[in-house]
Amino acid sequence: MADIIEGKTLSRSILAEVSSRAAAAASALGRKPSLAIINYYADSPSAIYVKRKMTACAAAGIETRLLMPDEAKGKEHFFGLLRELGADAGTDAIMVERPLPPGFDVPEAWELLDPAKDPDALSTLNMGRLFLAKTWREIEEGGSFVPCTALAVVKIMRHAGIDPSGREIAVVGRSAIVGRPAAHMLTCLDATVTLCHSRTKDIAAVLKRAEIVVTAIGKALWLKPGMISPGATVIDVGTNIGPDGKMCGDADFAALAGTAGRITPVPGGVGPVTLACLLEAAVKAAEKRTRGEK
Numbered sequence: 001m002a003d004i005i006e007g008k009t010l011s012r013s014i015l016a017e018v019s020s021r022a023a024a025a026a027s028a029l030g031r032k033p034s035l036a037i038i039n040y041y042a043d044s045p046s047a048i049y050v051k052r053k054m055t056a057c058a059a060a061g062i063e064t065r066l067l068m069p070d071e072a073k074g075k076e077h078f079f080g081l082l083r084e085l086g087a088d089a090g091t092d093a094i095m096v097e098r099p100l101p102p103g104f105d106v107p108e109a110w111e112l113l114d115p116a117k118d119p120d121a122l123s124t125l126n127m128g129r130l131f132l133a134k135t136w137r138e139i140e141e142g143g144s145f146v147p148c149t150a151l152a153v154v155k156i157m158r159h160a161g162i163d164p165s166g167r168e169i170a171v172v173g174r175s176a177i178v179g180r181p182a183a184h185m186l187t188c189l190d191a192t193v194t195l196c197h198s199r200t201k202d203i204a205a206v207l208k209r210a211e212i213v214v215t216a217i218g219k220a221l222w223l224k225p226g227m228i229s230p231g232a233t234v235i236d237v238g239t240n241i242g243p244d245g246k247m248c249g250d251a252d253f254a255a256l257a258g259t260a261g262r263i264t265p266v267p268g269g270v271g272p273v274t275l276a277c278l279l280e281a282a283v284k285a286a287e288k289r290t291r292g293e294k
Contacts, residue, residue: 002260005235007152010159011272015060018279022061025286033286034063035119036085038078039097040071040104046097048239048247052275053095060279065091071101078104079112086114092286093119095278098177116288119281120177121145130181136188143293145281150181152273153214153235154189156264162212162233164191170207172196172223172250173216178237182214215250223251231261237270 026032035057039050054064069077078100085091094117098105107124115125121144129144139146157164164186171186173179174197183195194206204227207213212233215223220240228234238250249266256263264270 002234002257003262005156005160005233005262005264005269007156007264007269007271007273010156011276014155014273014276014280015056018276018283019060021280021283021287025283025290026061028290029286031090032061032063033092033283034065034090035093035095035282036065036067036088036091037095037097038067038069038081040069040101041097041099042068044097044099046099046239049271049275050097053278056275056279057282060283062279062282075101075104075106075109079109082109082112082114086112086117091117092289093117093282095120095282096122115144116293117285118145119148119278119285121147121181122177127176127181131184133184133188136185139185139188145284146185147177147181148277148281149178149216149237149270149274150185151277152270153182153237154185155277156270156273157212157235160262162262164189164212167191167211168209169193169212169214170196170210171214171216172203172207173218173237175216178216182216182237186214217250219250220248221250221252221255223256225252225255225259228256228259230259232259234260234263235270236264236266238266239271240266 022033039047057064085094110122110124113123115123118126121127126145130146133139169186169191171179171183183193187193196203207227208229214235216237220242234251236249236251240248242248247267
């Protein structure tokens with residue numbers, strides 16, 4: 001049976017430190033660190049975590065403000081919100097939940113998002129700085145924000161004692177906030193990474209060759225036992241609703257238990273670590289404000 005790589009223990013460890021840092025930032029700012037969340041769709045997969053984010057923030061000493069704009073007001077209203085929150089002295093961090101309405105998710109929006117208030121690295125500047133890095137040390141010492149889910153993939157692997165260096169890793173999914181950043185981060189940790197997507201030819205051969213498979217495509221129970229080599233490690237980033245109406249990942253966890261060597265569950269794997277990374281980044285944004293950094 002596969003060993004389960006759970007994320008709750010690591011998440012609790014990160015959040016314990018976040019709470020003490022939030023208290024110190026609150027003392028310096030004269031108020032609690034604050035996170036604004038923009039969410040257009042109450043029933044999207046991303047929105048499943050919004051309440052959890054707000055609950056976790058409250059427990060850690062971070063104020064949250066949820067904005068649910070009317071799509072009918074158009075993208076200029078969305079752009080205006082980004083400008084308003086960027087200029088607001090009482091807002092330390094801004095989280096934009098995806099998906100966005102058609103035509104909203106454009107480069108102009110990410111140019112408007114203040115990089116100093118960008119905990120998930122959606123802004124052009126933070127994402128650009130990430131991809132300019134060649135080593136993990138550059139990422140760690142650069143001081144910029146990085147995508148939380150991609151960072152959680154790296155953190156959960158390292159917490160489980162998995163060294164990416166020299167490993168063959170397949171990352172499935174090329175989204176701008178998970179697949180591509182995760183592939184780049186793992187490359188900076190000296191892994192040999194193949195980034196797979198819907199146009200990859202003979203994806204089965206790529207996955208069979210990989211020692212580690214990171215799947216982030218948003219297809220419920222997509223990864224099956226016959227698609228990986230026996231003993232491979234599976235890091236499941238997917239957040240989906242399965243045929244039974246319950247949350248599940250991209251990997252068929254029950255079926256893979258007899259084939260994979262190690263596997264993250266959904267829920268309880270990458271998700272809790274992503275949440276902890278977001279809160280950590282929100283407090284980091286507040287800390288930057290106390291030092292006058294941009």
